[in-house]
Each structure stands twice: as C-alpha cells, then as structure tokens.
Amino acid sequence: MTLVNRRVYAEVPPRVEYSLTEFGQTLNTALKPLGEWGRERITRERREMVDNPDASGMPHP
Template sequence: MGKKQPDSCGLGPALEVIGGKWKALLLWQIHKAPARFGELKRLVPDISEKMLIQQLREMEADGIVHRQVFAEAPPRVEYSITDFGIELDNALIPLAIWGMQHAGRTDRQWPGKADAPAPHAL
C-alpha cells in the first residue's frame, strides 16, 4: 500500500477551492442572489477591491461562480452561483452551524461577524 497523502480525507481538495478568508463569505452572498461587483464590495466591506477581484477570478476558475457580462454601455457584470457552487455551499452548512455554536470560544474577529449567515438549508 502506498503512503497516504495528507489530503486523502477529502479536505485538501475542498480547502483548495474554498480556502482563504473570503471565499465562503462571497459564496454565501452570491448564493442568496446574483450580485454585481459593487454589491459584493458593500456586502463584504472589509475585503479590498484587489482581493475581491482575485477571489472572484479564482472562484470562477474553480467553477463555483459564473461571471456574466451583459452587452450594455457601460458593461454590467453579474456573479451567480453554479450548481457546483451550490453543492459546495451546502457542504459548508454544517461548518457554519459549528461556527455559530462555538463562536464564543474564541476572541478572534472574522469578517462579517455582525451579520453572520444563518444556515439556509436546515
């Protein structure tokens, strides 16, 4: 038998797609409703514009969000969740529940703590 890889439990690939500070929060917002860049910036105010651009590009490349450009003047761009993204977002629900149950056990602040997402598929 070969040596087990550290990500053999499945967390490695999952964290590769959703890892980082912002992607789960952005995915949550986009799952609620398709959103434009400016809307996402307002909904997640602590994220820098550069980081928002980077995170959305990575999420699009990973297939969890869809970027649609409307042929208007000026062009309008809207981000929506894909079926693959919905599947990932639903997989994060138990983690969100755990986080809400244990939020008081840490003094760490996280972005969007004031309007923490309520699980949407309980």
C-alpha cells in the first residue's frame, strides 16, 4: 500500500505533483491528535513566557 501518489508531467521546467492516496488520508485520523497536542503545547509555552518572562531563558534588554 502506498501513502503518496506522484504524477510527473513532461514539461519544461519539470513539474511533479504529489497527493495522498486514500490509504494515506487515513493517517489524518492518527496525526490530528498529535497536531492538537502541538498547538496546545505552543499556546501553553507562549502563555508561560508572557506570565514569567524570566523563565524563557532569553536575555532582557
């Protein structure tokens, strides 16, 4: 089973298009929670930097 379709066009300059196969699209079910976790983590880190700038490790001017 393949995850990605690759279509090559006989053009100059060369052009290649990629798309997910139906099987590849099933990865969204698994990856969506990971993306949500990442967004929540970034939001929390930014909030902590605003609330406590000294904890960021960045020098202050």
